[in-house]
Amino acid sequence: MSVPAPGAIDCDIHPALPGMQALVPYLDEYWRAHILMRGLERDNYTASAFPPNAPINCRPDWKPAKGSAGTDLELLRAQALDGFGTRYAICNVLHGAPAVFSEDLSAAMCRAINDWLAAEWLSKDDRLRASIVVPMHSPELAAKEIERMAADPRFVQVLVWEMGELPLGRRIHWPIYRAAERLDLPIGIHAGSSYRHPPTNLGWPSYYLEDYVSWSTGFAGVLNSLITEGVFVEFPRLKVVLMESGVTWLPGWMWRADKTWRGVRAEVPWLEKSPAAYAREHVRLTVQPFDAPPRADQLQRIIEEIGSDEMLLFSTDYPHWHFDDKDALPDGLPEHLLRKLLVDNALKTFPRLSP
Amino acid sequence: MARHVVAPASEIAPGKSKIVDVAGRSIGVFNVNGEFFALINRCPHEGAPLCIGFVLGRFTADRPGEYRLERHGEMLRCPWHGWEFDIKTGQSWCHPESVKARTYQVEVVPGEALAKGPFVAETVPVSVEQNYVVVEL
Amino acid sequence: MNVAVIDRQPDISSQTKLGIVDCDIHPYTKSPADLDQFLSERWRKMRASIGGRSRSPFANAPNYPRMSPFTGMRMDSYPKDGTHPGSDLGMMQEQLLDLFNVSYGLMMPLLGRGADERNVEFGAAMATAANEWEAQVWCDREPRLKAGVQIPLEYTEAAIKEIEKRAGDRRFTHVMIPPRGLEPLGRRRYWPILEACAANGFSIALHLGGTSGHPSTGGGWPSFYHEEHPSYPQSKEALVTSLVIEGVFEHIPNLRVALVEGGFAWLPSLTWRLDKHYKRLREEVPHLKRLPSEYIRSNIWVTTQPIEEPERPEDLLATCEWIGWDRIMFSTDYPHWDQDDPRYAFKAPLTEQQKRMVFRENALAFYGLE
Numbered sequence: 083m084s085v086p087a088p089g090a091i092d093c094d095i096h097p098a099l100p101g102m103q104a105l106v107p108y109l110d111e112y113w114r115a116h117i118l119m120r121g122l123e124r125d126n127y128t129a130s131a132f133p134p135n136a137p138i139n140c141r142p143d144w145k146p147a148k149g150s151a152g153t154d155l156e157l158l159r160a161q162a163l164d165g166f167g168t169r170y171a172i173c174n175v176l177h178g179a180p181a182v183f184s185e186d187l188s189a190a191m192c193r194a195i196n197d198w199l200a201a202e203w204l205s206k207d208d209r210l211r212a213s214i215v216v217p218m219h220s221p222e223l224a225a226k227e228i229e230r231m232a233a234d235p236r237f238v239q240v241l242v243w244e245m246g247e248l249p250l251g252r253r254i255h256w257p258i259y260r261a262a263e264r265l266d267l268p269i270g271i272h273a274g275s276s277y278r279h280p281p282t283n284l285g286w287p288s289y290y291l292e293d294y295v296s297w298s299t300g301f302a303g304v305l306n307s308l309i310t311e312g313v314f315v316e317f318p319r320l321k322v323v324l325m326e327s328g329v330t331w332l333p334g335w336m337w338r339a340d341k342t343w344r345g346v347r348a349e350v351p352w353l354e355k356s357p358a359a360y361a362r363e364h365v366r367l368t369v370q371p372f373d374a375p376p377r378a379d380q381l382q383r384i385i386e387e388i389g390s391d392e393m394l395l396f397s398t399d400y401p402h403w404h405f406d407d408k409d410a411l412p413d414g415l416p417e418h419l420l421r422k423l424l425v426d427n428a429l430k431t432f433p434r435l436s437p
Numbered sequence: 438m439a440r441h442v443v444a445p446a447s448e449i450a451p452g453k454s455k456i457v458d459v460a461g462r463s464i465g466v467f468n469v470n471g472e473f474f475a476l477i478n479r480c481p482h483e484g485a486p487l488c489i490g491f492v493l494g495r496f497t498a499d500r501p502g503e504y505r506l507e508r509h510g511e512m513l514r515c516p517w518h519g520w521e522f523d524i525k526t527g528q529s530w531c532h533p534e535s536v537k538a539r540t541y542q543v544e545v546v547p548g549e550a551l552a553k554g555p556f557v558a559e560t561v562p563v564s565v566e567q568n569y570v571v572v573e574l
Numbered sequence: 575m576n577v578a579v580i581d582r583q584p585d586i587s588s589q590t591k592l593g594i595v596d597c598d599i600h601p602y603t604k605s606p607a608d609l610d611q612f613l614s615e616r617w618r619k620m621r622a623s624i625g626g627r628s629r630s631p632f633a634n635a636p637n638y639p640r641m642s643p644f645t646g647m648r649m650d651s652y653p654k655d656g657t658h659p660g661s662d663l664g665m666m667q668e669q670l671l672d673l674f675n676v677s678y679g680l681m682m683p684l685l686g687r688g689a690d691e692r693n694v695e696f697g698a699a700m701a702t703a704a705n706e707w708e709a710q711v712w713c714d715r716e717p718r719l720k721a722g723v724q725i726p727l728e729y730t731e732a733a734i735k736e737i738e739k740r741a742g743d744r745r746f747t748h749v750m751i752p753p754r755g756l757e758p759l760g761r762r763r764y765w766p767i768l769e770a771c772a773a774n775g776f777s778i779a780l781h782l783g784g785t786s787g788h789p790s791t792g793g794g795w796p797s798f799y800h801e802e803h804p805s806y807p808q809s810k811e812a813l814v815t816s817l818v819i820e821g822v823f824e825h826i827p828n829l830r831v832a833l834v835e836g837g838f839a840w841l842p843s844l845t846w847r848l849d850k851h852y853k854r855l856r857e858e859v860p861h862l863k864r865l866p867s868e869y870i871r872s873n874i875w876v877t878t879q880p881i882e883e884p885e886r887p888e889d890l891l892a893t894c895e896w897i898g899w900d901r902i903m904f905s906t907d908y909p910h911w912d913q914d915d916p917r918y919a920f921k922a923p924l925t926e927q928q929k930r931m932v933f934r935e936n937a938l939a940f941y942g943l944e
Contacts, residue, residue, distance in 0.1 A: 138854040245792035252797065253502070281792040282812035283805065284758040291855040292758075292819050295847055296792065299808040303791030306801040312501030328847060333889070334807070334839035337882040342803045344482075344531045345519035345912065346641050350800050351505075352498035356531065358885075373847040380842075380896065387889055403854060483918040486650055516649035517911060519641050 085396070085410040087420075088167040091428035091435065094272075094325045094368045094397035095162050095171045097203050098134065098152035101126050105194040108201070113190040127178040127191070131243070131274035136290060141403035151401035155206060162400040163209050166410065170428075170435055171400075173203060173212040174241050174272055174325065181243075181276035185220035189227065192217050196231050204236045211435065213241035213270045216258070225257040232265040238434040239268050239323065244300045245275035251304075251311030263317045266433040268366070271304055273297035273326040298327035298373070302335045305361060309339070312352045314364045321431050323366045326399055328373030333387035336361065362390040366431050368397035369411065369423070371404035378414030385416060394423045395431065438573060442561045446545050446568040449473070452510050456488050459572055464541060466570055467492065467524050469510055474524050475541040475572045476513065481529075485517035487538055492524070513538075542573040592930060593677035594916055595937035597877045598781065598834050598905035599670070599719070601681050601712050602660040608711070609686060612703035620696055627692045629787035638799040642911050651909035659909040663716055670908045671718055674916050677934065678943050679719050680905075681708055682750055682781045682834060686724060689752045690785045694729035701726050701736060705746075713745040720941065722750035722779055725767065734770045741774035747941045748832070749776045752784030753813045760813075760820030768822060772829045777940055780813060781834040782806045803912075810836035811844050814874060818848065821861040823869040832875045832940060835907055839882040842896040845870055871898065875940055877905035878932070879914045887921035899928050903937040 099105070102123045106114060117123055132139050134150040144161055146154040163171055179191035192215045204210050214231040216224035224240075231237045240262050248254060250271065262269055274297070280286045281296040301324050314320060339357035347353055353360070375381055388394075398410050415423070429436055443457040443466055454467040456478055463478035465488025478488040494509040512530070513522045521530035522538050529536035546556075548565040556571065563569060603609060610618045630637050640646030644659055651659035651669060660666065671679060688701025701724040708721035723740045725733035740746040749771045753759060759768075759780070771778050789795040790805040810833050816822075823829060848866035856862070862869075876897065884890050894902055907913040916933060924932065938944050 136855065137857070138851065246794070248794045249791055249796050249801070250793060252794075275792055279789050279792055279794055282758065282815075283786065283788050283790045283792075283809050284754055284812045284816060285756060285761075285786055285788050287758050287812075287816060287819070288761060289819055289855075289858055291851055291858055292815050294851050294855065295815050295819075295844075296812060298843075298847060299811045300792045302808050303793060303796070303801070303805060306804050307791070307793070307796055310796070310798050310800045312498075316501055328843070330843040330846060331840065333884070334843060334882065334893075335804075337839055337884045338807055338837055338880075339804045340885075341880060341883050342800060344529075346798075346800045346803060347531065348496040348514075348519070348521065349641060349798055350498075350501075351496040352501045352503075371850060373843055373850055375842065375846050375896070380892075383889065383892055387884065387886070389885065404850075483915045485648070485915075489650055491649075516642075517913065519911060 083411050083413050083415070084408045085166050087424045089169045090166060090396050090424040092162065092166060092168045092171040092398050092400070093323065093395040093428055094174055094370065095158070095400040096152045096176055096402065097158060097173045097199070098150050099175060099177045099195065099198070100149055100153045105191065105198055108194040108197040109190060127182070129176050129178040129181065129274060130277065131293070132176050133290065137403060138294060139402050141401055144401040155203065158400065159207055162398060163207065166398060166408065168209060170209055170211050172238060173199060173210055174270065175199060175215055176272065176274060177215070180215060180217055185217055185223055188217035189220060189223040192227060196227070196237070200234055200236065211236050211238045213237070213239040214267070215241050218242045218246045218255070218258070221255050221257045225261040228258065228261045228265065228267065232267065235434055235437060238432045239270040241270045241272060243274040243276055244271050244297065244304050245279065245281060247276070247278045249303065249307035251307030251309070251313050253311065256316065259313060259317050259320055263320045268321040268323050268431055270323045270325055273300070275300070298331045301327050302331065305335065305357070305365065306339060309353070309357045309360045310350050312350065314360050315352045321364055321366060323368065323395065323431060325368045325397065326371065328371055329367045329369060329388070329394060330373045330375065330384050332367070333384060358389070362393065366393055366395050366427065368395045368399070370397045370399040372412050374412040381412060381414045382416065385419060391419045391422050392427050392430065394419070395428050396424045439557050440555070440571050440573050441557045442551060442563060442569050443572050444561060444570050446570050449570065452492065454488060454492065459574060462574070464572060466543065466572065469524055473543040473545060473570050475543045476522070476524065476527055477539040480515045480517065480520060481536055481538055482515065482518055482520055485515050487513065487515050487522070490514045490516040544571050545569065546571045591675065592934055593675050594904060594933040595943070596670070596676050596679045596906050596908070597832065597903045597937050598879060598907045599679040599681050600660050600908065600910060601666070601683055601708070602658040603685055603707070604657040604661045609700070609703040609707055612706040613699055617696060617699040626687050626700070628687060628690050628785040629692065630785040638802040640799060640911065646911045647909050648911050648913060663712070666908070667716070670906065671716070676718060678937070678941070680747060680779065680941065681712060681719055681721055682779060683708060683722065683724065684783060688724050689727045690755065691726065694726050694732070697726035698729050698732035698736070705736065705740060709743070709745045720747040720943070721745050722748045723776065724750055727751060727755045727764070727767070730766050733767045737767070737770045737774055737776065741776070747777070747943065748779040750779050750781060753780050753782060753809055754784030754786035754788070756786060758812065758816035758820070760816030760818070760822050762820070765822070765825060768829055769826055772826050775942070777830040777832060779832045779834050782809055782836055806836050807840040811840055814841070814844060814870060815848065818866045818869045819859055819862070821859070823873045824861055824863060829873060830875070830940060831873055832877060832903065834877045834905060835879060836876070837880055837882050838876040838878065838897060838902065839890070839893050841876060842893060875901050875903055875936070877903050878919060879905045879907045880912045881914050881919045883921060890920065891922050899931050900936055902932050903940060904933045
């Protein structure tokens with residue numbers, strides 16, 4: 083079905099860094115000298131999880147005449163914001179900075195991206211909000227960056243990739259969640275990998291299509307980890323937002339995770355509720371790319387199986403290419419869900435959208 | 438409803454159990470710290486012989502990583518899928534409201550009283566000197 | 575969820591009357607030395623000295639400790655002599671084959687570990703020994719049991735030799751491949767093995783397992799069995815994705831694949847996702863001539879265990895409908911802890927026709943039995 087729905091909140095759009103050169107003014111003196119000495123400003127450090135010119139990452143009519151999709155503020159304004167009648171849109175920068183192996187260099191690049199985003203995007207259109215890019219492999223530096231950026235209320239979320247060095251539930255990450263919970267920032271977990279491990283447990287696939295399909299299986303692993311390790315027991319106010327991997331895989335995951343819990347819960351006795359119950363309370367999902375079934379009655383059944391009208395968040399995934407024209411939502415979504423999906427759920431998920 | 442003598446009380450020591458056949462049903466009789474309880478020997482999930490499972494405490498935690506074992510000997514873990522049941526109530530740990538193993542009334546009765554009846558004691562010889570476990574169904 | 579209390583002796587229900595086919599049974603040795611009679615002196619010595627070496631930290635235990643003894647066996651399956659559950663034919667007959675009137679049981683032995691042994695020559699010898707053991711110790715004594723051909727996955731020549739050796743032997747119905755090999759199974763390095771399966775009339779059974787050395791998730795190794803156990807469906811999803819997208823079914827159209835011990839509720843969503851993204855990225859995979867969903871429909875079957883248990887039981891029937899009732903085959907996974915009982919596995923009622931298909935006819939056709 084066609085959006086706009088004036089006032090909708092788009093929870094996943096992707097302004098893109100034109101290149102490392104753009105970050106140079108935002109680096110501190112030390113890291114600017116370091117990066118220029120090594121010539122890193124000439125490399126782009128684009129995340130290999132998102133080749134910018136792959137058709138799925140670059141809708142043809144959203145590509146600027148010059149440069150990669152997502153690099154042109156005016157186009158993004160016209161297409162993503164005006165185009166869908168968006169009240170707020172949350173910018174998630176998918177640059178390779180968080181995957182840089184040196185924690186310190188990674189942190190320096192993340193800081194520069196956040197400052198670049200604030201100056202060159204957020205300050206130029208007050209509909210734009212953003213996620214804080216962090217070096218997830220250094221929980222200490224990541225928490226520090228969260229503290230620093232949280233001073234700017236336009237940053238409404240922390241951004242991490244689903245596949246990094248360690249499963250996201252591991253206790254080593256908890257300083258990040260502690261800071262995020264305290265500062266009213268959900269953890270936005272985006273599709274993608276820093277490729278420390280193959281994206282599937284069978285090893286390295288041949289094709290990008292396989293990687294792309296694997297993102298939602300990665301999310302199942304993320305949920306297993308976050309819930310099992312007790313992240314939501316330790317941080318009862320924390321929300322996580324799973325971005326860019328569809329939603330129809332969720333019921334099957336719930337049934338299986340709950341089944342395991344009934345027999346195995348004694349291994350992790352802090353879980354007082356079933357995995358599905360934790361998910362319904364703490365997990366949100368952006369809808370694009372919507373992995374819709376062929377028939378509307380199937381979609382309605384799946385929405386019922388998900389069992390909560392608070393979990394789904396509207397997104398266009400601009401400028402990625404999952405739909406044409408303005409057909410940002412599948413047909414057959416129940417009326418009562420639409421308003422929540424387009425607006426209310428986001429307002430509840432991101433406290434910083436309601437100052 | 439009849440009352441069935443299933444064992445001398447001394448036969449089932451604290452922490453132990455006995456599986457008995459009563460009126461065509463297999464039933465587990467448990468001695469939990471001196472108190473007797475009876476459960477159907479059939480898991481409500483997929484029909485496993487529930488009462489041969491491990492008798493355990495309640496594994497719990499105040500927060501992740503802080504483990505605690507409480508209510509020693511009060512939980513029964515299904516020998517197949519590991520569902521845990523409260524021996525005293527039959528309630529399942531995971532779904533106490535909706536999943537229950539059937540329980541039966543149990544009492545300990547002196548042999549003297551048994552002589553007066555009415556009790557069914559087909560397989561357990563009764564003497565007046567002992568106490569007996571009696572299951573009602 | 576709501577579960578009816580089962581407080582009566584079970585009926586012998588219609589699915590057991592009709593003679594079921596159980597698509598996942600695990601026989602075990604009483605002792606690892608049981609394979610010695612099928613090994614040459616060199617490999618007997620190797621087995622007793624260095625032993626098997628897979629890509630995992632423990633010599634004789636899984637990465638993730640199970641929640642019940644004998645690495646997760648149902649606790650009423652221990653033979654009286656103290657040997658391993660699943661090692662006693664009489665007990666297996668009593669608890670499974672006779673009790674449920676099983677017409678055929680497809681064996682998926684998880685021993686020998688020939689498939690992922692790092693010393694591939696040793697792996698080949700262990701696979702051969704395990705196959706002899708299956709045929710002689712099990713099939714010859716109990717003809718209802720059908721053997722799976724174990725192969726050393728990373729030693730192509732030996733694997734093909736083993737497949738060809740068992741072709742035509744009616745005791746063997748399938749080639750057994752653990753999905754977690756060194757690389758995703760759809761990669762070209764495995765095509766000669768898959769071709770040999772199809773050419774020799776074998777279906778392949780992809781039972782979860784294998785020690786690829788790759789973590790269970792793309793984000794690293796989980797901490798708990800509570801995460802590992804529900805990661806099996808993701809392994810299956812990756813497997814389907816690999817086989818379909820790498821072009822295996824375009825290259826070997828008559829290859830028939832059963833996915834064992836992964837449940838099945840994940841399959842419809844995966845199918846929709848594959849079709850959706852294929853449409854966008856098809857230029858990358860011009861070797862595909864049909865939609866991914868069409869290859870899945872024509873070449874892939876699923877087994878039921880561990881059957882998903884939705885909050886509303888009837889949702890599982892819709893899932894079956896979306897997959898296709900003719901592609902779903904019942905399995906118990908005896909004697910593992912998470913095995914399913916054919917009388918109670920489905921919590922919503924199946925029609926007589928659906929029962930016949932799931933509990934019997936689909937598997938007879940798939941494995942070429944009767």
